[in-house]
Amino acid sequence: MHQRVAAINDLSGLGRCSLTADIAVLAAMGLECCPLPTAILTTQTGYPDYRCVSFTDHMDAYRLHWQRLGASFQGILSGYLATPEAADCVEAFLDAFQQPGTLYLCDPVLGDNGHVYRGFSKASIQAMEKLARRADILTPNLTEFCILTGTEIGPMLKLGQEDPEALFQTLQEKASIYHEKKLVITGIPHSSSSGEHLVTNLVMDQGPMKPVTFPHLGGTYSGTGDLFAAVLLGSQLQGRSLAQGAQLAGNFIGSAIRSSKMEGTLFNDGVNYEPYLSLLGKE
Numbered sequence: 001m002h003q004r005v006a007a008i009n010d011l012s013g014l015g016r017c018s019l020t021a022d023i024a025v026l027a028a029m030g031l032e033c034c035p036l037p038t039a040i041l042t043t044q045t046g047y048p049d050y051r052c053v054s055f056t057d058h059m060d061a062y063r064l065h066w067q068r069l070g071a072s073f074q075g076i077l078s079g080y081l082a083t084p085e086a087a088d089c090v091e092a093f094l095d096a097f098q099q100p101g102t103l104y105l106c107d108p109v110l111g112d113n114g115h116v117y118r119g120f121s122k123a124s125i126q127a128m129e130k131l132a133r134r135a136d137i138l139t140p141n142l143t144e145f146c147i148l149t150g151t152e153i154g155p156m157l158k159l160g161q162e163d164p165e166a167l168f169q170t171l172q173e174k175a176s177i178y179h180e181k182k183l184v185i186t187g188i189p190h191s192s193s194s195g196e197h198l199v200t201n202l203v204m205d206q207g208p209m210k211p212v213t214f215p216h217l218g219g220t221y222s223g224t225g226d227l228f229a230a231v232l233l234g235s236q237l238q239g240r241s242l243a244q245g246a247q248l249a250g251n252f253i254g255s256a257i258r259s260s261k262m263e264g265t266l267f268n269d270g271v272n273y274e275p276y277l278s279l280l281g282k283e
């Protein structure tokens with residue numbers, strides 16, 4: 001059956017993130033992606049001297065027009081917001097379009113590697129906290145999870161090296177504020193008992209948590225969180241479990257990272273996911 005997703009995210013010219021990732025991934029999964037831009041940027045904000053035009057003032061016009069047309073969506077995904085006020089537009093969008101059975105995935109794009117992204121303030125964090133409360137599915141990376149739960153990230157990273165099981169347990173306890181949601185904490189770095197570098201996506205879906213673990217290939221590439229969120233929402237709409245979605249997303253992103261490492265792709269340029277989109281087609 002034809003399914004539609006409203007993707008509320010920015011359009012960055014370089015960086016292979018946000019709407020670029022949403023449109024490619026959802027189409028590859030057989031889903032219609034309807035983009036609602038939150039901002040238009042020359043590049044994602046990791047590049048020096050980027051230009052950003054906020055689209056906040058135009059977001060309500062999309063909602064009003066789509067409402068007049070009687071549009072409906074099986075999925076809603078929100079990611080990067082250029083201003084805290086954009087969260088009010090997303091809330092109004094949810095009020096208009098979130099029906100029983102609509103899946104809302106909030107990717108609380110705030111930071112990575114222990115740092116808040118450039119251009120974000122305390123108000124941006126509060127705005128994202130508000131949206132996170134309305135989500136059916138939340139996909140923070142470890143940094144974003146720590147920001148949302150008021151956790152210091154340093155001790156979490158240290159615990160990942162010393163006792164990953166204890167880290168996962170601690171994260172599960174801290175995630176209790178989101179107990180009624182589907183939650184995946186992405187990109188948790190840790191070591192195996194034999195010293196191997198690993199990265200885990202910790203899946204929490206009512207039952208016991210499920211670590212979905214991959215080799216840590218190294219580097220922090222632009223857009224991998226956006227790719228992950230889009231694959232996860234697509235998988236949910238296709239009827240897969242949250243853990244199956246996390247596994248599929250991890251395999252897809254892992255292939256793209258391997259290719260990018262081989263070619264020496266710059267972290268800001270994002271990963272070579274394009275040749276691997278066929279991995280996302282329904283088998």
Ligand code: PXL
Pocket residue numbers: 010012017018041043044045046080109117222223224225226
């Ligand atoms: O991938 C997250 C993201 C999305 N959009 C913009 C960004 C970033 C991360 O830096 O700058 C504009």
